[in-house]
Amino acid sequence: MTSQHLTIALIGNANVGKSAIFNQLTGLHQHVSNWPGKTVEKAEGTLAFCGRVLDIVDLPGTYGLTAYSTDESISREYITSSAPDVLINVVDAAALERNLFLTLELLELQPHMVVALNQVDVAERKGLNIDSERLARILGVPVVPTVGTRNFGLQSLMDEVIRVSLGRYQRSSPIKYSSDLESRVRQLADTLEAVNLSFPKRWAALRLLEGDNGIEALVYKEKPEIEAVVQRLRSEIENVTGEDAGSALASELYTIAHRVSSDVTAHDVRKQTFGERVDRLALHSAIGYVMMVLVIVFMFYSVFFLGEHISSLLDQGFLQIKSAYYSSFPGDFAGFIWAGLIEGVVAGTTVAIPYIVPFIIALSILEDTGYLARIAFLMDSAMHKIGFHGKGFIPLMLGFGCNVPACLGCRIMETGRERLICAFATSLVPCTARSIVIMGMVAVYVGFGWAAVLYIIDFIIIFALSRLAFKVLPGEPTGLVMEMPRYRRPSLDKTMKKAWVNLKEFVYTAFPLIIVGNFSIQLSNVVGLLSIVQLAMSPVTVLWLGLPAVTGIVLIFGILRKEMTMILLASLMGTTNFALVMTPVQMFVFAFVVMIYIPCIATIAVLAKEFGLKRAAMISFVEVSLAIVLGGIVHYGLVLLGFS
Amino acid sequence: MSTDSVQEYLEAIHAFNETGEPAKTTELAEKLAVSPPSVTEMLKRLAEDGLVEYEPYKGATLTGMGMAYAERIVRKHRLLERYLHDSLGLKREKVHDEACRLEHSLSDDVADAMCRALDQPATCPDDHNPIPPCSLEVKDCDDCVAARKKANDRPRLVTQLSNLRTGEEAVVAFVRAGNGAYKRLLDMGLTQGTRLRVVNVAPFKGPVEIAVRDTRLALGRGLASFVFVEISEGKAPRHGAPPGPHSGRRWRGHAQ
Secondary structure (H helix, E strand, C coil): CCCCEEEEEEEECCCCCHHHHHHHHHCCCEEEEECCCCCCEEEEEEEEECCEEEEEEECCCCCCCCCCCHHHHHHHHHHHHHCCCEEEEEEEHHHHHHHHHHHHHHHHCCCCEEEEEECHHHHHHCCEEECHHHHHHHHCCCEEECEHHHCECHHHHHHHHHHHHCCCCCCCCCCCCCHHHHHHHHHHHHHHHHCCCCCCHHHHHHHHHHCCHHHHHHHHHHCCCHHHHHHHHHHHHHHHHCCCHHHHHHHHHHHHHHHHHHHHEEECCCCCCHHHHHHHHHCCCCHHHHHHHHHHHHHHHHHHHHHHHHHHHHHHHHHHHHHHHHHHCCCHHHHHHHHHHHHHHHHHHHHHHHHHHHHHHHHHHHHHHCHHHHHHHHHHHHHHCCCCCHHHHHHHHHHCCCHHHHHHHHHHCCCHHHHHHHHHHHCCCCCHHHHHHHHHHHHHHCCHHHHHHHHHHHHHHHHHHHHHHHHHCCCCCCCCEEECCCCCCCCHHHHHHHHHHHHHHHHHHHHHHHHHHHHHHHHHHHCCHHHHHHHHHHHHHHHHCCCCCCHHHHHHHHCCCCCHHHHHHHHHHCCCCHHHHCCHHHHHHHHHHHHHCCCCHHHHHHHHHHHCHHHHHHHHHHHHHHHHHHHHHHHHHHHHCCCC | CCCHHHHHHHHHHHHHHHCCCCECHHHHHHHHCCCHHHHHHHHHHHHHCCCEEEECCCEEEECHHHHHHHHHHHHHHHHHHHHHHHHCCCCHHHHHHHHHHHHHHCCHHHHHHHHHHCCCCCECCCCCCECCCCCCCCCCHHHHHHHHHHHHHCCCEEEEHHHCCCCCEEEEEEECCCHHHHHHHHHCCCCCCCEEEEEEECCCCCCEEEEECCEEEEECHHHHCCEEEEECCCCCCCCCCCCCCCCCCCCCCCCC
16 A cells, blocks of 8 residues: 555544644644534644655544443544544553553554554653553554653654554454453354454454444344344353453453553552642642632633733724724715624624633633643532533533633533533523623612622522423433543643634634624614514513513614623613613613523524534523513512512 | 441441531430440541541541441341331331341341342331442342352452542442443443542542542542442451440431
8 A cells, every 4th residue: 555645543542642642743734623413523634744645633532432422432433434544542651551441442443553652751750661662562563652742752653654554564463352251252253254344343243242232233234143142142251250241341351451551561669749749739628629719710810801801902993993984984874884794793803802712721721731620520519419510610600701612611511412501501601791781780770689689590590490401301411430630731832722723613603693693683773673673572571571662672782792782771771870761670670681581692603503503593592581481570570579 | 247336336327427427426425325435435446447537526437348337237227127117017117116126137138138029129218318229249130149149158348439438449349330331431441350549539429539540530429339349358347346235225317
């Protein structure tokens, strides 16, 4: 095989430095998209090496090939169906045994493979010296020590990749299990000879014995009689080993992994590492929480302090452009063009750049240092009350700043179901824009206590609706299983790249929707549709919610940016002293409705991007109905209680 | 094996721990109707044997090992309550005292047979506390008899991973979970016979962090309770504990 194009896939456990290697190899020649139909990022890049073009794919973090999570099924699907020319299995030298489990599973699939023994520096600091040549002999594939973050060993890694692609390495014989299992695996593999499969029979046999639904469906459809053979072999294994077949095979593989890793590893005396000492504090039942709050407050403050500054700078800039535009192009039509087309871009830019970029950077730092995992650990039990596990705390908390990046942050949840519910809950968290309305109107004119009541009501709604959503949406709850990564220094390069990629994605997907949304609202305004809408809405706004009729228009414009509701209301009412034109009950109900009624257009755009237009519309619909129903109840409740 | 008295202590501490609090010396003294100094004395011994973590003034909390012993007897107690109530029709307020008398003489075989006959009851009848899970390596009740026989041949001290305290070590005995979680736990290296050490336990029933196969893993409390671990009885509780009166004590939870 002397093709000039080679496809290479990087695969490995989470947190082994796979992405660091990927970034070093591809530099800026990479692009990120989603795996088809999944909200999991697919990173691809190219590298010119020795006169060849290498297409490199970074597969999501994978612990095993049993297709438990979305990430893992993507990896498995990719290897079995796309068949990359060479597989680079990145293993963490400091946790060899656990990492070798996947390596051994991959060997069963018999691809052309090179093992990158990554983070050998960390392993050495932990007192582990690994004999890579010996490991290569045992595994039968090349093993190259690397340090991805420092570009160490990557040259020889690629040399080996080329050599493997040329077929200069003899494929090793697959790992042998103990005779009890081995004979049965072989027997089943032989039985499968007659079945037409795109992957090795032995591998299929192993998955069948494990009880893998996907492979079962595939095989039994063609040869139903095999099911009986599998059942028989499975119960034989259970009788011999005393474990069920899946467990016996996993145990066996881990036993081999253990044997191999202790065979090639020389231990120095184990000392308490820096990370362990930090964790003693970071996970302490009192100090840990104090630290967490400090970290979060600091992060929040810096992100939104920075965001506000940049945002107001941008606003001023746009304002100047706007006045320059108006003075040079007077007239209604030019005004409409600005309001209809440019305002959308302005709204998008003043949300996206100032808030999303600092947010992504902060989140990425939190994640890369390993502290995010500690937060998830500390918050797990509290979040379980709602139905999430610990990681769900992060998007919810960030929602207080801005829902847009927070909804993007829901990606840290494992399953599609949890991602969706988490994003739904996040879209109900009062962001800064809503806080402006709550504080600027209710706290100022009705009283701070009432503003607090609004927040409390919101938390109750979030709590109740999330629980309900977990009940309604089908699916098995996933508990928290997460590797506690070692603490490490975040890399500037990686962080900036992540921020850039996310920003680009947001601009491409959210901007069109924001601009179109803005345009249609402005157009309806010009053609007089809005006053009709206001009239049509008045039974709801005036009768049911007890609000002034103009709030109809205000609420529609609020979809663009929620803080605009207050500004617009002031200009329509002709005063910023709301106490003169609205009763306390009206202000409370208005702020309540603004808080709940719909995610702003940028959030809807993100929801649409992450979950599809239908789901985004559904979330919006639920929230609008909720705001109307509860808003009316709040209104009449307050009136009945004697408030006016 | 421990004496009845040790069992009584473990059972009483278990009752306090179940509410999420350490068992205080004075509370234990009142509950077991013994003097506070002898409770303190006993708690120190239990702590030496690795059955409880005892801090003066704060109280005692069962370790994983203590929990394993306590759950054996609590399980028998609550199964007996169920049996007396459901099958024999005794009044709810009666079953507790009866169960207290019978629990120490009930064999494991009979307890498991009761569990099977009652179709794995989840809670006890008087105060609806959960019955500790079956510690046999079974998927469902069909395997019960065979597993019981195996356990009798090679008795071992098994409890859920979620019961272990920081610093305790154990070996994975088996995993009892739904398909997805089961495979996940296996993939992460929690196969039978794997040695693990609890590094951190998050407060408020949060996750546990374990060191296993040279890595650190955080497991939510729910998932951790699917993992049953064997605790080595290196330091078995000794005999000849101070006499604890067996009758006439005042127990929790008389439903009046």
